[in-house]
Amino acid sequence: MNEKAWMDRVRPTRGFPLVVLVLGLLAWAGLGCQRAAGPAGQRYHCPMHPTYITDRPGDCPICGMRLVPIKDVATTGPARPETSGHQPSESLAHIQPGQFYCPMHPEVVQDGSGRCPKCGMQLVEKKEDAGRPGQPSAPADSAKTVPGRTMIHLSPEKRQLIGLTLAPVERRRLVQTLRTAAVVEHDETRFYRVAPRFAGWVRRLYVNFTGAPLEHGQPMLRVYSPELYAAQNDYLVAWRAWQQLPPDAHEEARAAARALWEAARLRLELLGMEEPDIRALxxxxxxxxxxxxxxxxxxxxxxKRVAEGQAFQTGETLLEVADLSRLWLRAFVFEMDLPRIAVGQPAVVRFPQWPDRTYSARVSFVYPHIEPRTRRAELRLELDNPRHEIRPDMWADVELVLDAGERLAVPASALIDTGLRRVAFVDRGDGHLEPREVRVGWRTDDFCEVLSGLAEGEQVVTRALFLVDAESQLKAAMAAMAAHAH
Structure with a gap:
């Protein structure tokens, strides 16, 4: 066989290996695509971001965490679409007052009580003012659903596994201890300035240094004033004229003499002489x-602003004296605590120098301003100091006992703070847990006052709350996806 005939026989088979290679690559790609898509109907979600759900395995695009398959989707209870965060207004429109329905399946309606044939939940009676399924005993102001969350069902086994516990919503006395810092100040109402109402010279100074202790009535300084000396002489002349006036003197003369005496006396009083000094004169x-x-x-x-022998002018301050038997404490609180503080409220004061001592004080004034940089308000407390051991500018620790009385309260551990709202999960019976938005008022270390969202006697989740909340968010996200798909 010549070379040309051999080449003609081999040429048609040269492309066969290429065809086999292409078919192999296509088959491998098909298997890979089928494997990447995961089992039919299987969905995956991120444990850290339950709202991210996909039908392909991989990593979360938000945090990079490995996606996990969603198990027992059909056994967690039917999901209600919550694309807008609210139930359709027509969900109970077909149910007449007095009929019984399933909160999880509003289409299940019957005239008598019983259990839902789909989920086994106890049927509830529709009231005249029923706003939505599953809320027959809830407060009227909790009729709105919580956006991004929905009711879930947990079996007794799952509850025991995650350590879920409940606590009642009940009325209790709320007492809060507010701790803050304070600085000691002089009592401004017991602060005195020695400022003569006349000019003169200091002849003798008995108190010759700052900080010198004083007793009531103790001499501080002796001064000489020509003005005061002349006023005393004028008074003596007028006083003697009044005293020596004969009894049968004319009425006008008596009135003139009395007026002159009273004017001279008033002049002495205006110059600072007191009643004992005038009687001595x-x-x-x-x-x-x-x-x-x-x-x-x-x-x-x-x-102390004067020295012995120094001249002074009218109204010039020579000494400043403070009474230390009662002091002020200027305490600092945040503006959010102001509504809980009232004048007359008792307080306990401690000083770092004497950790074993406690002092009693009372709020006497709330200053009408807020520090713009720190957003703090200031309080004034009055503190008795009979032994003069407490000194101005000392720092103190203050405890204010705030008693709100009896209020409807829920354990603080039963609330999740999302930043926009506070959410609690209410036990509706038969394993169903319903999310509620709660408005709170007074807060202590362990309890929060309930303003709306919960009713007295309802049971709320206090442990495993974050697991319950994650399950509720996951179920709400799946319901939203299902509603969008339809």
């Missing part, structure tokens, strides 16, 4: 060249 019968200033309270010298 009358008994002595001669003007005093010097006058003595005595301490008005028991306290200490806050500031």
């Amino acid at each position: 009358e008994e002595r019968g001669s003007a005093a060249a010097e006058i003595e200033f005595r301490s008005p309270v028991s306290g200490h010298v806050v500031q």
Whole structure:
């Protein structure tokens, strides 16, 4: 066989290996696609982001966590579409008041009580004001569903496995202890300035240093004033003229003499002389060249601005004296705590210097301003200090006991704070747990006051709450996908 004939025989079979290779690649790709799609009907979700659901295995595009298959989808209870976060308004329109229906399957309706043939849940009676399924005993203001969550069903075995516990919604006394810091200040109502109402010189200074202790009535300084000396002499002249007036003097003369005496006395009072000093002047019968200033309270010298022999002008401050028998505490609280604080509220005060001592104080004033940078409000408390051991500018720890009285309350562990709302899960019986949006008021370390969303006597989940919430979100997301697919 020549070369040309051999080449003609081999040429038709040269493309056969290429065809086999292409068919093999197509078959491998088909198997890979079938394997990537996963078993028929199987769905996957991210444990950290239950709202992300897909029919293909892989990693979560949000956090990168491995997706896990959703198991027992059909046994977790039928899902209700919640594409907008609210139930369709016509879901109970076909049910007449007095009829019984299934909260999970509103299409199941009968005239008498019983159980749902689909899920086994106890049928409930529709009331005149029934707003939606599954809410016959809930408060009227909890008739709205919680967006992104739905009712779920947990068997007794699952409840025991996750450690789920319940607690009742009940009325209880709410007492909260508010702890804050405070700084000691002088009582401004017991702060005195020694400022003579006349000009003169300091002849003698008995208190010659700042911080000197003082007792009530103790001499502080002696001054000389020509103005005061002349006023004393004028008073003595007027007083003697009034005293020496004969009994049969004319009425006009008596009135003039009395007016002159009273004017001279008023002048002395305006210059700062007190009643004992004026009586001493009358008994002595001669003007005093010097006058003595005595301490008005028991306290200490806050500031000394004069020296012995120094001249001073009218109204010039020579000494500042403070009474330490009662002090002020300026305490700081956040503005959110202001509604719970009232004037007259008792407080317990402790000082780091004396950790074994406690002092009693009371709120006397709430300052009408807020610190713009720290968003803090300020309180004023009054504290007795009979031994003068507490000093201004000391720091103190203050505890305010806030008693709200008896309120409808729920354990704090029964609430999930999503940032936009607080959610609790109510046990509806037969293993069904319903999410409720709850408005809270007073809060203590262990309990929260219920303003709306829960009724007294209802049972709420307190343990395994995050697992229940994740299941509710997952079921709501699946229901939304199913509704979108239809």
